[in-house]
Amino acid sequence: MTLRLTREEARRIAVRGQLLTAERPAGIVETIDALTIVNIEPTAAIAPSADLILWSRLGWPYQPADLARLVEEDRAVFEWGGFYRAMTDLPLLLPEMRHRPHSAQAREWLAANDVFRREVLTRLRAEGPLRAADIPDAAQVSWRSSGWTNNRNSMQLLEILVMCGDVAISSRDAAGRLFDVADRVYPADVVALTDEEAARERAERRLTSLGIARAKGIAQPLEPVDVGEIGEEAVVDGTDGVWRVDPDALDGLAGFAPRTALLSPFDRLVFDRRRLEEIFGYEYLLEMYKPAAKRRWGYFALPILHGDRFVGKLDAKSDRKAGVLRVHAVHEDEPFTDEIRQAVDAEIQDLARWLGLDVLGSPAA
Template sequence: MAGSPITLTRPQARAIAVRAPLLTAARPAGLLPLVDHLGSLQIEHTAYVAPTAHVVAWSRLGRSYDPAELDDAVVSGDLVEFLMRLVPARDMALYRAEMANWPGDEPLREWQEDGAEWLAANDDCRLDILARLTDEGPTAASDFPDTTIVPWRSSGWTNDKNVNAVLAMMVRRGEVAVAGREGQAVLYDLAERVYPDDPVPALEVARTARAARFLSAMGIARSGGQQDPREPLVINEIGVPARIEGLRGIWRVDPTYLTDAPFLPRAALLSPLDRLVFDRKRTAELFDFDYKLEMYTPKDKRRWGYWAMPVLYGDELVGKLDAQTDRDAGRLRVHALHWDVDPSRAMMDAVQHEIDDLAAWLGVRRSDG
């Protein structure tokens, strides 16, 4: 959508950023409408409080949300796992367009060329996986024999994880897909058995549609350079161009949120991986909120806690909650509530109510200190 940029105040921009991911008092109708709007739920099994997909759903739906609903949606095929996200099945055709373009747009980057060459060198392993899945159906990664010729090399935890690396590339190529899980073990199957058989649009059509879905879920975003590689990296032609007072550069806004509809504020406790805060640069710019996930930070260097949950109040991020679910003791242990602002009585009461609601939803008692 072309045109001269509109101008937004910082509070106006924040209100859009909060309204879009459904964090106002106008709660969504249910789990599937929620995920359909957000576009995906990230999978992260760390259960310091609860797995992040469940926390994201609870933060929107409240204690009426039953985690079994998410499991049922996966089993029924309404949601599909792709690159550690649960995606509405109807969107998979958009991702499949990108899969058909693997390893990427020309000219390829060095790492893309290296990956394609490595997979080609291990094509016998890829064919062995396809043959086994064809005959036996869903199979755990650990059950595939390692028939690679050239080992996978990296500087991280994937070093020498040969079969896992082959499977990861086959997922990105659209040959295999995650078909389910047994505990922490991922089961793979042929992609044609997992993904809906919907027509796959042309690549640019798919990219435009994904960018529009992304902006609808975010409300407002930078024109390019999103910090999650699974998201559209460029949204230059989507939405309305905007300048935000006090910030440099051009942003894009979904015009759906440029209305006079009243903003209905509430308090919310967020997963550290919530859409609202996942892009830390955007969070700092829009909300002036200093935050990082400290689970990988040495304990003596943490400021807010292992899995500190950002605290939203209205259109402001006002603090971090350091809490932990102790299942054995049946407790939600609230270690600290770190305020970034001088809280009013109304703010404190609303946040305390959310902590109580979190404990009730978890089915445990709250314990402070």
């Protein structure tokens, strides 16, 4: 039987799946486990994306140093493919690692540089963790591309070996990432899953975190936004086609507890722009890559969630030298009510306090 949902119900399922209700999660590992992935985009106009994503769920108790400890010391969280992930998800990624690299160019380049590959693994085993800059470029064949990776052979090799599961990211700091052999970062006692088992469980976990998704969506290089035939079939009023819904999410609709949140532009709730427009009726685009004169909302504008609706964008920037969070504008998609204005203002103040800054500007004015 196909379920029929209102758009409000679909929004609430999506918000609840992303842990953005008043019922906040207990800790960092629990949050990453429930979200399945946390984006590591380092752009820090306000704060790095991973920190914003975790702060928006956990609030003031979250501190970046706690995440670093979980990655570097406890090994409860690991980095792969540009995302932080709970280490308990490693078995779900290992089958995909076995099939890396996917591109023929990378496979051929890796084969041509087999001596270089073995030398790097030997050096990491003896001296690691190391930065890419610590590894001499001894490539037999140089990597060619039209982008920034051209001729950056040590870094390109490490990137490929991480994706293959031979090397792992041990830690990162202001200077970048440190790499080590994978068996010093990943646990040894990992359950072996088939490709099919891992793919199905990843899809199940993805649907739980999203709440509602398409069976088939736009292809993504690492983390899909679709879920196949997992979950229950549903239609949503005002949208075309069929959706897939996490059946457990339906039980929480009656007790939906709203709050206001400022989200990273890389937050999973806004990542799929098509889904964002269909379910939330919200137009959003990250404008950091646009010339300043062509920006509508700002360099790193944060989507503003209020309850189960997106109501605007916050254009702000951290000025740590001056000790302030500069609020350039609060863009209202529709005129704010007094209640929304007060809630958004309070959230901006909370963000500034968490950053250790004062607010400069006129939030929600």
